[in-house]
Amino acid sequence: MTDPISLSVVDAAAALRRGELSQDELFTAYRDRAAADDTNSFTWLADDATTALGAREGLPGTDTPLAGVPLAVKDLFCITGVPTASASNLLRGYLPPYTATAIDRLQEAGATVLGKTNQDEFAMGSSNENSAFGPVLNPWDRTRVPGGSSGGSAAAVAAGLAPAAIGTDTGGSVRQPAALCGVVGLKPTYGSVSRYGMIAFASSLDQAGPITRNVADAALLFRQMTGPADRNDATSIGWAGDGGSGSASAIDLPTAVRLDGVRIGVPTDLLGEGIEPGVRASFDAALKLAESLGAEIVEVTLPHARHALSAYYLLAPAEASSNLARFDGVRYGNRADIGDGGLVELYTKTRHDGFGPEVKRRIMLGTYALSSGFYDAYYRRAQQVRTKIVEDFRAVHQDVHLIATPTSPTVAWGLGERTDDPIAMYQADVTTLPQSLAGVPAISIPCGLSDGLPVGLQLSGPAFAEQSLLDAAHALEGALGFDGTAAFDPARGAGAATPGSATTGGASR
Incomplete structure (x- = not known):
């Protein structure tokens, strides 16, 4: 039988529905692995699949979209009766009396909660070193940071401790750690996923999103997290989708393998000083690959992005x-x-x-x-x-379908390297902040290695263009052939992965 740890969310749910795998078997496999992990990715682990349900009774049915797949959840999502501290001593031991809407919708879809993941305190940080529970270690190299603030979520997925995780993105906190850990991270359009039950950092920017091993899993989880506008969140407008249907069911798993007719804009404003040579090499190679799939690459300007x-x-x-x-x-x-x-x-x-x-x-x-x-x-x-940044994005999207940048200007840096230099730390998010301020959706996918560490490619689109974004990311992901499973085995160390393409960005930092 296939090792359950190797299954994606889509494949695990299918195996559960077919009866080839039991919910207890899958949960226990991840629970045991997470309990023995040394990356400090979790702040709390459920004892079993039943206790992970919060106020819910009984295991979910296998006829649901997620069929009992366990998920890791960032520590700032409230879940009834489950410790929720947002990685702060101020809330250590707090047991919420209610569950966040996004998590509630995932549970309705059949997911169980494996555990709560470590993060920067109140989501404030780019390295996951600002946590009352201690820093998270990058599974690719345990002397380096995983990114932040959803570093525990990204590290858990990259290390094979969970099939997927839920994080939040205020200025890049899903995309940047996904890039540094070699996994996929999706920040949806602001307002498409309810913020109710998320411990707030910056209310006009916070948005929940999935961190997964592949784009298909991100699409599936995003579909379950969205839905009609939530009356408990005044900023929730529901997910309208590319077709404006107003229904979360409008998005399908991406099937595109080509990018014919897709115009991708590359903003020269965000590719200047600070981009490491190895990161730029992987990014340029990914763009050439997109061209080979039929995309048209054009230069654009976002004059206020700087x-x-x-x-x-x-x-x-x-x-x-x-x-x-x-x-x-x-x-x-x-x-x-x-x-x-x-x-x-x-x-x-x-x-x-x-x-x-x-x-x-x-x-x-x-x-x-x-x-x-x-x-x-x-x-x-x-x-x-x-407001000017919002206008810049709207203007550019009159001419191009998507915008591409490196997700992070650098690969993962050493633990403690930037803790005494806040400006250097803040600059880690320089390519993700414009999309957050504009409220548009963006996704990071791994596009190669630099010095044996993952590099992320960021694609963003206009508001509610998640379908087009996921289709394009899926097509590129298949062509890139990145293999992130090296991080599953701590004995293999940094640089063990061998992506199935030439986009490994071999230039040294």
Whole structure:
């Protein structure tokens, strides 16, 4: 019998429906593997398939789309009765009384929850080193970061600890770790997946998305996460799809093997200084491969994209300073012992003890940007820049179907290498931030290796163009033939994978 760990989500669900594999057998295989892992990808593991269901009773039926496939879930998704800390000491031990809509929809589709994955605290970080549970290690090289903030989700999938995982993307937190770990990461159109039950970082940017081994699995999970607008989330508009049907069932698993008639724009604004030679080599080779499949590659400009980094690090911290004000030690979460101290001392000590350094930094940045006398100079100006970025994307998509960039300007860097340099850390998201500010969908697929480490190709499209995006990514994925299973075996180490194409980007960093 085929090793259940080797099965994709699509294949595992099919095997469960045919009765070739039991739900307990599949769950136990992953549970045992995850329990023995050394990448620190999980903050909590379910004991068995039944306890992973939260408030639900009994195992899901095998006639459902996911048929009992276990999924790893980022620690900021609330699940009834399951520890949810968002990797923060301030919420350590918190048991939510409700389940996030996106996870609820996946459970309705038959998924079980294998465990909660490690992350940067409150999703603030690009390396998964800002966690109260310790850093996550990249399965390709355990001396390097997995990316962030959904680093635990990406590492779990890359290491074969889960068939797929659910993460969140505010400025690149699904796509960037997917790229650094050699897996697929999809950020849907903002508003297409409900944010209800996700612990908020920046409400106008946060979006849930799947991290998977292949594009077909991403398409399947995305379809189950979407649906009608959620009345519990004012920003939820449901998924309209390319055909504007308003139904999540409108998206099918991608079947395209060619890119005939597809125009792909390459923004010169995002390919300048900072892109490593090996990353650029893999990216250029992937573009040539796209041309061989029938795509037309054209240069485009996103003139305001170079300001995305500055705008994001005003807007996101400003929203974070507002969202995180609720964590005060009064209603939920950990409360500091202040003896006979007053309310102000309670707030101060609770937040001082509970929040980590990066979260404190962003709260202070955001509070400053919103303060009297600085609002117009910083926050309002950043919103104006964001509007210009949205307009840039709309203008470019009048001429091209998709936009291509490297997902990350570099491959995974060493643990601790950037922790004392916030600017260098923030620049890791320079190619993913524009799409987040524009609210458009984007996907990262592995396109080769540089120095034995994965390189990601990012494709983005206009709002609700997920079908076209997934079709194109699927076609390229098949031609690239990237083999990420080397990361399944820690004994093989970095550089063990051998993608089935010439797009390995052999240039040294």
